[in-house]
Every structure is written in structure tokens, then in C-alpha cells.
Amino acid sequence: MKPSDTRKPEHPINPLLLDRWSPRAMSGASISKTELLQLFEAAKWAPSSYNNQPWRFVYAEKESSHWKNFFNLLVEFNQQWCKNAAVLVVALSRKNFASNEKPARTHSFDAGAAWENLALQGTTMGLVVHAMEGFDYDKAKKELEIPDEYNVEAMIAIGKPGNKADLPAAIQEREYPSDRRKLAETIFEGRFSY
Numbered sequence: 001m002k003p004s005d006t007r008k009p010e011h012p013i014n015p016l017l018l019d020r021w022s023p024r025a026m027s028g029a030s031i032s033k034t035e036l037l038q039l040f041e042a043a044k045w046a047p048s049s050y051n052n053q054p055w056r057f058v059y060a061e062k063e064s065s066h067w068k069n070f071f072n073l074l075v076e077f078n079q080q081w082c083k084n085a086a087v088l089v090v091a092l093s094r095k096n097f098a099s100n101e102k103p104a105r106t107h108s109f110d111a112g113a114a115w116e117n118l119a120l121q122g123t124t125m126g127l128v129v130h131a132m133e134g135f136d137y138d139k140a141k142k143e144l145e146i147p148d149e150y151n152v153e154a155m156i157a158i159g160k161p162g163n164k165a166d167l168p169a170a171i172q173e174r175e176y177p178s179d180r181r182k183l184a185e186t187i188f189e190g191r192f193s194y
Helices: 015-019 033-044 067-071 076-082 107-124 137-143
Strands: 055-061 087-094 128-132 150-159
Touching (some): 033 055, 033 107, 055 067, 055 107, 087 107, 107 128
16 A cells, blocks of 8 residues: 555645655665665756755765764664665755855755655655654764765665564554645745744
């Protein structure tokens, strides 16, 4: 069963958007370099202000010598399930325009668009792609030698789908596609309203 079989939008949309969710159950199997590069290729085509493309991704495959460094950035809760990821990725955004070094106010917004492209591509490929904030941002900046002109945005775990029953019980309870609030609580015509 796909999430789009149970998630019900208020208005018709592409089922791909309903099928994208953030599971945690991963098998521990590796993904190919081709699959990984397809994800990054999808991210590359995201829109950005003045085509600045502020996003950058630093990654470690599980079999690499970099894995432990990335894994140790995670909070304990996320380590419980990320241990079965094939790849860990730290998403960054460059805070200034490359063309003139003036502040790029939408750098995080644009990096979010790149992340969404990556996530949707992963969904079409049958992969688990789960972004999170549960890691040490300052340590990531230092350990991964990220220059000051970049903002650390999020960490992403990527892998092949696994068995929900293999997760700790407390995490199993959260392993389902979540719903969304009503559209009327999100959009406001003319001015913001509570």
C-alpha cells in the first residue's frame, strides 16, 4: 500500500507528493553510486533566486571512512535508526550570492527546494529519504570543515526500505505517513490571520 492510498488531499494533486514521506525503517543495504548521483542530479535542477544555486551537499556512504564522523554528529535518538542508512548527507546553503557576495536572503529557501527535489526523486526510486535537524550543527561545521559563508541546514539519511518491526518500539509508533493541517489554516488572502 502506498501513502497516496490513505492520505487524502482536499484538492487533487500529483500522487507523488502524497507518496513522499519520511520513514525511518531502512534495511542497511547500500545504494549504488548511480542511485546516489541521481538524487543529487534531481536536487541540482531546483529553482533559485538569480539561479544562484546556493545548496551544497557533503555526504558519507556507510562503507566509507567518513561514515563514523557523520554518524557521531547525530543525536542518540536518530542514531538508533540511522545506523541502517546507506548514506548520510549534510545539506548546506551559501549565504551570499557567488556573483557579487551580497547577502542572498533566500539561500535557505532555495536549499529547501533542492532538498525537496532530492526527496521526490528518492520517492520515485523507492528509497527512504529522511531529513532531520537532530544533529550537532556546530560540530558538523567544524568536523566537516564547512566555511563560514555556508549555513548548515539539515542532515539527510538515505537508504533502502527496511522492516518497521526492526525499529525500537518507541520509533515504530511514529512510523507512518503523517497527515497535514487543513489548507484554511495555512493560507490567508490579503493579510496574515490566526
